[in-house]
Amino acid sequence: MRFRQLNKAGLLAPLAALTSSPAIAQVTDPAPSNQALYWLGVSVVAVCAGLVATRLRAQTAPREPSETEKQLAHEVRALNAHAIVLVADSRMRIVHVNDRFVEASGFTRSELVGRPTSWIYLSNDQKTHGEICRHIFDGKTWSGETRLRCKDGTYRWTQTTIIPRLDENGKVIGTVGIRTDITASKTASEERDIVSALHRLSDAVVMFSADSFRILYLNETAMSLLDWNEARYPTKRMFDIDFEHDPDEVRSVLQKLVNGTANSLSFEIRLSDRPFLANLQLVRPAAGEARFVAILRDLSEREEMDRAKNEFISTVSHELRSPLTSIKGAMGLVLSGAAGEISPKAAELVEIAHRNADRLVLIVNDILDLEKIAAGRMEFTLERHDLMVILREARAANNAYAERFQVKISVRPPAAPAWANVDADRILQVLTNLLSNAAKFSRPGSEILATVSTEGGRHTVSVTDRGVGIPQEALATIFERFQQVDNPGHNAPRGSGLGLSIVKAIVESHGGSVSVDSTPGEGTTVSFTLDDADADAAAPDETPPLIAANSS
Amino acid sequence: MTLRILHVEDDEDIREIAKLSLEMTGEFELMQCASGPEAIAAAPGYAPDLLLMDVMMPGMSGEQLLAELRKLPGFADTPAIFMTARAQPTEVKALRDQGALEVIVKPFDPLSLATQIQDILAAAPA
Numbered sequence: 001m002r003f004r005q006l007n008k009a010g011l012l013a014p015l016a017a018l019t020s021s022p023a024i025a026q027v028t029d030p031a032p033s034n035q036a037l038y039w040l041g042v043s044v045v046a047v048c049a050g051l052v053a054t055r056l057r058a059q060t061a062p063r064e065p066s067e068t069e070k071q072l073a074h075e076v077r078a079l080n081a082h083a084i085v086l087v088a089d090s091r092m093r094i095v096h097v098n099d100r101f102v103e104a105s106g107f108t109r110s111e112l113v114g115r116p117t118s119w120i121y122l123s124n125d126q127k128t129h130g131e132i133c134r135h136i137f138d139g140k141t142w143s144g145e146t147r148l149r150c151k152d153g154t155y156r157w158t159q160t161t162i163i164p165r166l167d168e169n170g171k172v173i174g175t176v177g178i179r180t181d182i183t184a185s186k187t188a189s190e191e192r193d194i195v196s197a198l199h200r201l202s203d204a205v206v207m208f209s210a211d212s213f214r215i216l217y218l219n220e221t222a223m224s225l226l227d228w229n230e231a232r233y234p235t236k237r238m239f240d241i242d243f244e245h246d247p248d249e250v251r252s253v254l255q256k257l258v259n260g261t262a263n264s265l266s267f268e269i270r271l272s273d274r275p276f277l278a279n280l281q282l283v284r285p286a287a288g289e290a291r292f293v294a295i296l297r298d299l300s301e302r303e304e305m306d307r308a309k310n311e312f313i314s315t316v317s318h319e320l321r322s323p324l325t326s327i328k329g330a331m332g333l334v335l336s337g338a339a340g341e342i343s344p345k346a347a348e349l350v351e352i353a354h355r356n357a358d359r360l361v362l363i364v365n366d367i368l369d370l371e372k373i374a375a376g377r378m379e380f381t382l383e384r385h386d387l388m389v390i391l392r393e394a395r396a397a398n399n400a401y402a403e404r405f406q407v408k409i410s411v412r413p414p415a416a417p418a419w420a421n422v423d424a425d426r427i428l429q430v431l432t433n434l435l436s437n438a439a440k441f442s443r444p445g446s447e448i449l450a451t452v453s454t455e456g457g458r459h460t461v462s463v464t465d466r467g468v469g470i471p472q473e474a475l476a477t478i479f480e481r482f483q484q485v486d487n488p489g490h491n492a493p494r495g496s497g498l499g500l501s502i503v504k505a506i507v508e509s510h511g512g513s514v515s516v517d518s519t520p521g522e523g524t525t526v527s528f529t530l531d532d533a534d535a536d537a538a539a540p541d542e543t544p545p546l547i548a549a550n551s552s
Numbered sequence: 553m554t555l556r557i558l559h560v561e562d563d564e565d566i567r568e569i570a571k572l573s574l575e576m577t578g579e580f581e582l583m584q585c586a587s588g589p590e591a592i593a594a595a596p597g598y599a600p601d602l603l604l605m606d607v608m609m610p611g612m613s614g615e616q617l618l619a620e621l622r623k624l625p626g627f628a629d630t631p632a633i634f635m636t637a638r639a640q641p642t643e644v645k646a647l648r649d650q651g652a653l654e655v656i657v658k659p660f661d662p663l664s665l666a667t668q669i670q671d672i673l674a675a676a677p678a
Contacts, residue, residue, distance in 0.1 A: 318608075321637040322563050325659035329569035332662045338576050361659055372640070379641050 084158060084179035090172055092117045092133060104181055106151035122149050136164045136175050148179060157186040203297050208238040210258065210282060210290040225272060243271045254292065257282040268299070275299040310375045317368045324364065328357040366498035373505040380423040380509060384533050387418040387452050387459055394431035395450065401436055406444040409435060412451040418459045419533040426506045433499040434463040434526050441467035441524065457535030462527040469520035478516055479504040554581045558600035560591040560617060562609045573662035580666065588612030592620050600630060607636040615650055622651065633672060635660065
């Protein structure tokens with residue numbers, strides 16, 4: 001068999017005999033330099049040549065190998081133990097692989113021999129293979145890093161040297177490729193790159209123990225932000241970070257990650273008087289202690305942009321008010337007859353313009369309100385009020401509007417006065433929004449029911465209409481800006497589309513929440529909650545210690 | 553007897569609307585100025601019963617103007633009303649603290665402006 005190969009492949013069979021010997025040791029040393037590989041490669045060819053001659057001689061006149069031959073044989077064994085070797089013919093078909101090749105690639109020898117050499121390259125690396133072939137056919141040696149395709153779908157990084165085998169006329173009759181597995185060092189290098197990138201990330205990265213809260217890692221941004229260097233931070237704990245926080249609240253947040261009720265949490269914090277978005281995750285590495293990883297993104301720039309945007313909106317809205325004052329005023333005077341009689345048709349047109357000027361004023365006012373709330377500039381004068389008194393006032397203010405739609409507003413009082421610390425004007429604004437909305441969407445002749453109820457230290461104010469209802473798909477976005485539900489059955493004037501956003505913002509500014517429940521064709525209930533001013537002070541948060549045994 | 557109003561407003565159209573709204577009732581007579589300095593120059597010769605002023609005006613704000621007018625002889629107690637698009641509670645309070653009787657929010661309703669002013673004056677302490 002080997003002789004047939006000899007006949008067919010010339011010098012290759014003896015090499016096959018040598019390279020198929022088992023690896024004698026696992027070599028873990030780093031890859032030799034390209035130059036060293038080159039000379040090793042040359043040695044392989046030289047050794048092959050020497051051994052062929054030796055074998056041929058041995059067939060005719062057996063004799064003991066010389067010392068040089070023994071030395072060369074040792075070198076080839078060492079090479080086989082270390083390197084992944086492939087021999088190809090002039091058509092770049094694999095004619096031989098050594099045991100290391102089989103071991104590294106996971107392919108059997110029979111799966112490899114006879115295949116084109118391109119077969120051991122990944123599809124993305126075929127260009128590299130083409131480049132190597134061009135080098136070889138120019139009679140040049142190629143060196144570089146390549147990926148060896150493995151049977152299991154993975155690959156090994158190899159330091160590769162491919163040498164052309166030339167005949168006496170300098171014609172390429174095949175190649176010898178020698179590879180050293182550098183996957184481990186390559187992976188380590190990639191990991192170093194990742195760590196290095198993490199270290200230089202513009203976001204601050206803080207890792208702290210889930211058990212002791214001891215700081216385990218800070219990247220450069222975090223070190224600079226906290227003014228703790230590499231020597232100092234390992235002596236610190238997460239609670240030493242001076243962000244405006246309530247330790248109990250922080251523990252309760254962390255507990256959610258520990259319990260698995262959340263995979264990651266995002267919240268805003270302030271640090272060094274700057275706003276940050278903190279993203280927190282619990283990582284349980286295979287080795288080492290469980291840790292929280294916090295990535296802090298500086299929001300100063302975003303906050304500044306928001307401020308500029310809000311200021312712009314505010315300025316534009318105010319600037320709009322002057323011309324609106326003139327437009328509305330002029331049309332109001334024309335309609336009043338202050339400028340003389342006008343034809344009914346003209347009056348109708350001016351009425352349309354006047355109505356839309358009113359709507360524009362409403363939009364501008366609502367935008368200004370939302371902007372004020374967003375910028376924290378809306379003033380809330382909190383005083384103790386009976387919500388029923390405000391509700392009755394809202395009904396009185398909206399009765400005329402409801403009558404336009406032939407709708408009656410009824411109120412149902414709670415068993416006892418519902419005292420709450422609120423800004424009465426703002427709650428009146430909320431109720432006016434809800435009642436006017438309910439009136440617009442009610443069926444003529446129906447009733448709007450407004451109720452106040454108290455339970456568990458909270459009051460709930462609800463406004464229910466018997467109207468067209470809100471489609472299920474619209475419910476999720478009903479409190480978002482500029483969301484309007486069409487009401488084809490009514491000729492109600494369109495609002496600003498901001499009313500419910502304002503309701504939500506005002507209620508939330510009071511520490512309450514809003515909700516909506518609707519059945520299309522039957523009606524809608526919008527409710528909001530407010531704390532009972534007479535409820536006992538809330539019991540202290542009884543969040544259990546995060547990890548009790550290690551919280552010291 | 554008509555009430556003499558010194559109206560200071562930088563927006564010409566709003567001046568026109570206010571003039572029409574108030575004068576059509578027959579109960580008001582207006583002298584209008586487009587800026588603070590113009591009002592300071594005109595005020596002594598007019599002797600108004602009421603100062604009606606915009607707040608946000610270029611050069612001299614309504615608040616600065618009122619402070620200057622108060623220094624003029626005979627203007628220490630002249631009732632003053634501001635008209636403004638900004639009407640947050642603290643802003644209204646600041647204007648009242650300055651000596652204004654009330655603040656009318658823009659856009660105002662031209663048909664009820666006269667009534668609004670009369671109501672404010674009626675509610676003012678004598």
